[in-house]
Amino acid sequence: MATWDRNKNILLELVKLPGNEQCADCGAPEPDWASYKLGIFVCLNCSGTHRNLPAVSRIKSIRLDFWDDDLVEFMKATGNAAAKKLYESSVPVFYYRPQHQDCAVLKEQWIRAKYERREFTAEGLHFQQAYCSGYYEGILWKKGKNKKQFLKRRFLLSQKDFTLKYFTKEDSSRSPKAVIAIKDLNAAFQPEKIGHMHGLQITYMQENHTRNLFVYHDNGQEIVSWFNAIRAVRYAYLQKALPKAADSELLPLITKSSLKEGYMEKTGPKQCELFKKRWFILSSKDRKLLYFKSPLDAVELGAVFIGPESLGYSVRESQPKSTRGNKWKYGVTMVTPDRQFVFMCEQERDQKEWIEAFRQVISQPMLPQDYATEASLKRR
Numbered sequence: 130m131a132t133w134d135r136n137k138n139i140l141l142e143l144v145k146l147p148g149n150e151q152c153a154d155c156g157a158p159e160p161d162w163a164s165y166k167l168g169i170f171v172c173l174n175c176s177g178t179h180r181n182l183p184a185v186s187r188i189k190s191i192r193l194d195f196w197d198d199d200l201v202e203f204m205k206a207t208g209n210a211a212a213k214k215l216y217e218s219s220v221p222v223f224y225y226r227p228q229h230q231d232c233a234v235l236k237e238q239w240i241r242a243k244y245e246r247r248e249f250t251a252e253g254l255h256f257q258q259a260y261c262s263g264y265y266e267g268i269l270w271k272k273g274k275n276k277k278q279f280l281k282r283r284f285l286l287s288q289k290d291f292t293l294k295y296f297t298k299e300d301s302s303r304s305p306k307a308v309i310a311i312k313d314l315n316a317a318f319q320p321e322k323i324g325h326m327h328g329l330q331i332t333y334m335q336e337n338h339t340r341n342l343f344v345y346h347d348n349g350q351e352i353v354s355w356f357n358a359i360r361a362v363r364y365a366y367l368q369k370a371l372p373k374a375a376d377s378e379l380l381p382l383i384t385k386s387s388l389k390e391g392y393m394e395k396t397g398p399k400q401c402e403l404f405k406k407r408w409f410i411l412s413s414k415d416r417k418l419l420y421f422k423s424p425l426d427a428v429e430l431g432a433v434f435i436g437p438e439s440l441g442y443s444v445r446e447s448q449p450k451s452t453r454g455n456k457w458k459y460g461v462t463m464v465t466p467d468r469q470f471v472f473m474c475e476q477e478r479d480q481k482e483w484i485e486a487f488r489q490v491i492s493q494p495m496l497p498q499d500y501a502t503e504a505s506l507k508r509r
């Protein structure tokens with residue numbers, strides 16, 4: 130019993146040290162679990178993935194399990210910072226390192242890449258060829274026009290001409306159904322919306338309108354490889370487009386998740402039109418609020434540019450007294466230099482979250498590319 134208490138106390142001190150105080154894999158604070166085979170402290174969530182990899186990792190609770198002296202010594206001698214130096218020694222700069230709020234497939238594949246494939250050490254570097262070569266070709270399930278129907282499509286990513294193409298037929302000898310410029314492309318995992326654990330949303334511009342593609346691959350490693358291959362080509366494109374920019378400026382521009390998505394009711398410019406329920410996506414990357422008839426639509430119905438306060442943009446709770454025809458009662462008024470937009474939310478919590486998200490975009494300083502976005506939306 131004395132050993133039990135003593136070792137538990139040593140571990141509870143160890144886990145407070147810099148590096149150990151965050152999960153070794155996803156950065157979640159105050160990890161409660163440890164891999165005594167790798168010498169790292171991890172969160173409950175990541176410990177679940179480690180349990181599935183018994184050949185490379187073994188998990189114990191630092192509070193509830195018994196620890197032998199030699200295992201405690203090993204934890205003391207290793208720890209998160211030392212393990213990071215070893216297992217993350219050659220992570221490509223564009224490679225997406227997941228955070229605890231990210232989806233399961235990103236976190237699981239990051240853990241498998243690090244410890245199972247040793248992808249970022251000299252032994253496993255060959256695994257990186259899949260997404261580092263500037264060329265990727267393969268079959269993905271792509272959502273078709275009909276609801277919920279996914280079809281096999283061949284996709285081809287090429288750094289040579291900075292495009293992503295897809296083909297209706299499985300062979301790529303015929304002309305592509307679409308040629309998407311890497312310039313305006315974004316990719317983000319959206320498992321809940323797409324209804325598949327590996328669901329990836331690809332967004333791009335076509336004739337000044339935002340279009341969405343929804344794809345997945347049954348294999349988790351494959352879809353994360355696609356995601357990182359797209360990131361690699363986006364990074365190469367940005368380096369070419371902005372040759373003077375530092376990596377710290379380019380990395381946030383590679384891909385970005387939407388700031389907030391969800392249903393709101395929307396009225397027309399006179400604010401006396403009937404309210405219609407629409408699916409909204411707010412992106413801080415290009416300062417756009419897009420709306421769609423439903424979450425998995427390919428083409429937006431409209432887009433609103435969200436500028437900064439200094440250019441006359443603001444947001445507030447509640448709606449003008451004259452509004453009617455709304456089913457939902459929690460109003461959000463978005464003021465732009467041209468007009469006011471009135472949105473209605475179903476829940477008070479949604480209203481708070483939307484206002485918070487709008488404020489975040491309004492408080493961002495305008496970047497050179499934002500002026501181009503603003504002008505292109507005004508041209509419509």
Ligand SMILES: [Zn+2]
Pocket residue numbers: 152153154155156157171172173174175176229
């Ligand atoms: Zn974690």
